[in-house]
Amino acid sequence: MSNAVDPLAITVGTGCNIRCRHCLVEPNLGSESISEKEIRSLVLEINKFSPGHIVFTGGEPALYLRQIRQILSGISIAVPPKVTLITNGYFAGSRAETESVLKGIAHLYKVVVSYDRFHAEFVEKRKISILLDVCRDLGLQVKIVCAVETPMDLVFLNSLRSPGLVVSIQQILPMGRAKKNGMEYRCASFDRGVLDKKCPNLGGMVFNCGSGFTVCCGPLASFADKSEYVHGTIAEHLESVFYRILSEYTFGELAAVSGWDTVRLNPEHSVPCRICTALIPGIIDKARNGWDPNKKGL
Numbered sequence: 392m393s394n395a396v397d398p399l400a401i402t403v404g405t406g407c408n409i410r411c412r413h414c415l416v417e418p419n420l421g422s423e424s425i426s427e428k429e430i431r432s433l434v435l436e437i438n439k440f441s442p443g444h445i446v447f448t449g450g451e452p453a454l455y456l457r458q459i460r461q462i463l464s465g466i467s468i469a470v471p472p473k474v475t476l477i478t479n480g481y482f483a484g485s486r487a488e489t490e491s492v493l494k495g496i497a498h499l500y501k502v503v504v505s506y507d508r509f510h511a512e513f514v515e516k517r518k519i520s521i522l523l524d525v526c527r528d529l530g531l532q533v534k535i536v537c538a539v540e541t542p543m544d545l546v547f548l549n550s551l552r553s554p555g556l557v558v559s560i561q562q563i564l565p566m567g568r569a570k571k572n573g574m575e576y577r578c579a580s581f582d583r584g585v586l587d588k589k590c591p592n593l594g595g596m597v598f599n600c601g602s603g604f605t606v607c608c609g610p611l612a613s614f615a616d617k618s619e620y621v622h623g624t625i626a627e628h629l630e631s632v633f634y635r636i637l638s639e640y641t642f643g644e645l646a647a648v649s650g651w652d653t654v655r656l657n658p659e660h661s662v663p664c665r666i667c668t669a670l671i672p673g674i675i676d677k678a679r680n681g682w683d684p685n686k687k688g689l
């Protein structure tokens with residue numbers, strides 16, 4: 392089996408111990424917790440596709456340590472995948488608690504900490520410091536991801552910087568509580584560079600508990616009717632019209648197929664997930680009505 396799925400991100404549950412104003416988790420994303428049945432079929436898919444990396448996400452994945460251990464203990468491939476945990480760091484009350492969580496996750500090599508001015512309303516910086524210290528002592532890679540709504544958020548981001556610490560940004564999309572609260576990253580003007588891009592998540596795959604497998608880690612996977620975007624198995628998804636369109640076409644080519652005038656695109660369409668969400672449902676409709684995505688350039 393070719394290594395077409397790397398990394399595999401697993402939403403082990405949508406539950407969380409805090410309530411960030413900018414949270415992108417949609418009620419339609421998936422279920423509160425991964426089920427026993429899902430764990431069994433997920434393990435079969437992992438053993439079949441041998442991803443090199445597995446990323447546990449949520450919600451807050453540290454609330455689902457039993458399920459994470461169950462998934463990892465079922466993996467039987469010769470070279471076990473490297474494991475990343477994306478967390479809000481709430482569990483890092485003390486060094487002992489932090490070590491106990493991190494040491495309990497087999498093959499853990501990286502911790503990604505979601506921290507910004509919104510998370511800081513619930514998680515003390517002291518906990519983040521403990522988490523970073525313990526990660527360094529255990530030899531784990533560590534990165535902070537900071538959500539930004541306005542360029543002013545870069546001030547908070549700069550306050551987190553320290554030698555050797557990787558800090559990256561994530562633009563807030565209008566999804567979940569962010570949408571309810573009228574929050575999103577606003578671009579000043581349309582960046583035509585997006586027209587040459589494809590989905591940034593191509594190559595990887597996401598499993599959302601209560602939902603299924605999809606390449607989409609953005610809004611399409613949270614649509615009320617996601618039957619075209621999410622599938623029961625990885626093979627089914629890789630063979631879907633949705634996957635074929637995403638992998639074959641740039642956003643500029645999709646805009647041309649849709650008959651869009653790219654001169655008049657709005658600033659928000661500079662963000663790949665925004666232009667994608669605006670284009671893809673119409674393109675899928677076209678495919679249902681006879682347009683053949685395989686005939687590109689013919």
Ligand code: SF4
Nearest residue numbers: 407409411414450479
């Ligand atoms: S953004 Fe992350 S930490 Fe905050 S409420 Fe949502 S899932 Fe929880």
Ligand code: SF4
Nearest residue numbers: 590607608609664667
């Ligand atoms: S919305 Fe589109 S670009 Fe964004 S992750 Fe989903 S498929 Fe990819």
